[in-house]
Amino acid sequence: MEKNKPDGRKRALITGVTGQDGAYLARLLLGKDYQVFGLVARRGSDALWRLRKLEVDKDVTLLVGDVTDLSSLLRAIEQAQPTEFYNLAAQSFVDKSWDLPSVTVQVSGMAVTNVLEAIRCTDRKIRFYQATSSEVFGRVQAPVQDESTPFHPRSPYGVAKAFAHWMTVNYRESHGLHASSGILFNHESPLRGPEFVTRKISAGAARIKLGRQDRLKLGNLDAKRDWGFAGDYVDAMWRMLQQDAADDYVVATGRNVSVREFCRIAFSHVGLDYEKFVEVDPALFRRAEVDTVLGSAAKAKAKLGWSPKTSLEELVAMMVDADLGRLEKGILS
Numbered sequence: 001m002e003k004n005k006p007d008g009r010k011r012a013l014i015t016g017v018t019g020q021d022g023a024y025l026a027r028l029l030l031g032k033d034y035q036v037f038g039l040v041a042r043r044g045s046d047a048l049w050r051l052r053k054l055e056v057d058k059d060v061t062l063l064v065g066d067v068t069d070l071s072s073l074l075r076a077i078e079q080a081q082p083t084e085f086y087n088l089a090a091q092s093f094v095d096k097s098w099d100l101p102s103v104t105v106q107v108s109g110m111a112v113t114n115v116l117e118a119i120r121c122t123d124r125k126i127r128f129y130q131a132t133s134s135e136v137f138g139r140v141q142a143p144v145q146d147e148s149t150p151f152h153p154r155s156p157y158g159v160a161k162a163f164a165h166w167m168t169v170n171y172r173e174s175h176g177l178h179a180s181s182g183i184l185f186n187h188e189s190p191l192r193g194p195e196f197v198t199r200k201i202s203a204g205a206a207r208i209k210l211g212r213q214d215r216l217k218l219g220n221l222d223a224k225r226d227w228g229f230a231g232d233y234v235d236a237m238w239r240m241l242q243q244d245a246a247d248d249y250v251v252a253t254g255r256n257v258s259v260r261e262f263c264r265i266a267f268s269h270v271g272l273d274y275e276k277f278v279e280v281d282p283a284l285f286r287r288a289e290v291d292t293v294l295g296s297a298a299k300a301k302a303k304l305g306w307s308p309k310t311s312l313e314e315l316v317a318m319m320v321d322a323d324l325g326r327l328e329k330g331i332l333s
């Protein structure tokens with residue numbers, strides 16, 4: 001059994017705490033009375049906006065660090081004394097990974113070795129979660145992907161995540177660490193970064209509805225993704241670390257739709273026909289596309305008791321309504 005620290009509370013250290021999942025995970029853990037620590041590199045001018053939005057910015061203890069800097073990880077572990085370590089830090093945007101391949105491989109791949117080594121050298125009882133991605137499946141080797149589906153990543157990001165996954169498995173098998181890899185399919189929310197297609201569509205539909213924009217330029221409308229809600233997915237991460245034995249799990253909804261269908265749902269939510277506003281711009285096509293992914297979370301359901309709670313339609317409505325609200329309040333232009 002995992003031991004709590006002297007004050008009786010579990011303690012979690014989250015890298016990537018300022019990202020979409022970091023914010024939802026911090027809120028979930030605080031709700032379970034964890035003491036939550038977050039590693040922050042303080043690169044952006046308003047890095048804490050997501051934590052503020054979920055009203056947890058005052059409750060997370062921020063520690064300065066960067067996953068590419070081993071000494072900062074060792075100091076963070078010393079300060080936080082975590083019982084659980086969630087490694088969510090990444091250069092997470094696939095398209096940017098072709099422009100910044102070395103940075104992506106360092107941060108989203110190699111740095112996982114730093115994190116695992118830091119745990120191995122300080123406290124081997126720390127339970128570890130690695131944020132792996134369905135991008136490892138890339139050119140899919142089975143119509144529905146699960147934990148046994150071979151990988152064929154299509155981008156430097158996917159390659160980095162495949163490395164990170166196997167390093168996690170390796171530290172479990174060779175050093176006995178409680179290290180789990182969550183192979184999560186795309187998950188979105190109103191806190192998603194604006195560069196991802198779902199947020200681009202929700203913001204675009206909202207702007208067009210309010211007359212602030214005429215057209216929305218997108219790339220490949222035929223790509224299919226298995227999109228879920230980030231708030232549901234962080235619960236699966238937590239559940240993985242509550243198991244007696246570490247393992248790897250696919251987390252997905254089991255339903256995939258095209259980018260085109262996502263547009264149709266988003267625009268129809270505000271009473272518009274997407275076909276009148278969405279324009280295909282070939283410049284936005286990927287160098288190597290992941291045409292389709294579709295996950296089976298049967299193992300997560302059976303072993304973790306996890307299943308998604310939010311439908312795609314509810315997710316899209318949540319995102320479009322949030323962007324309408326931001327535009328009306330002048331938070332988004």
Ligand code: NDP
Binds near residue numbers: 017042068134183185
């Ligand atoms: P985000 O891009 O929103 O967040 C990434 C976080 O990593 C940010 O807080 C960022 O901080 C931080 N970060 C980047 N570089 C470093 C670094 N060198 N050291 C420390 N922190 C760093 O991603 P999500 O929240 O969406 O995703 C969380 C994790 O899950 C990522 O690893 C992602 O690759 C993975 N994942 C996400 C999926 C999704 O659909 N959302 C699907 C599958 C996996 P800053 O803003 O300061 O750069």
Ligand code: GDP
Binds near residue numbers: 223
């Ligand atoms: P990804 O699955 O992690 O790459 O998430 P994205 O949201 O970045 O992209 C999802 C899919 O949408 C990919 O197949 C993209 O090719 C497709 N797509 C189409 N148009 C766009 C666009 O304008 N921006 C982004 N980010 N993706 C787009």
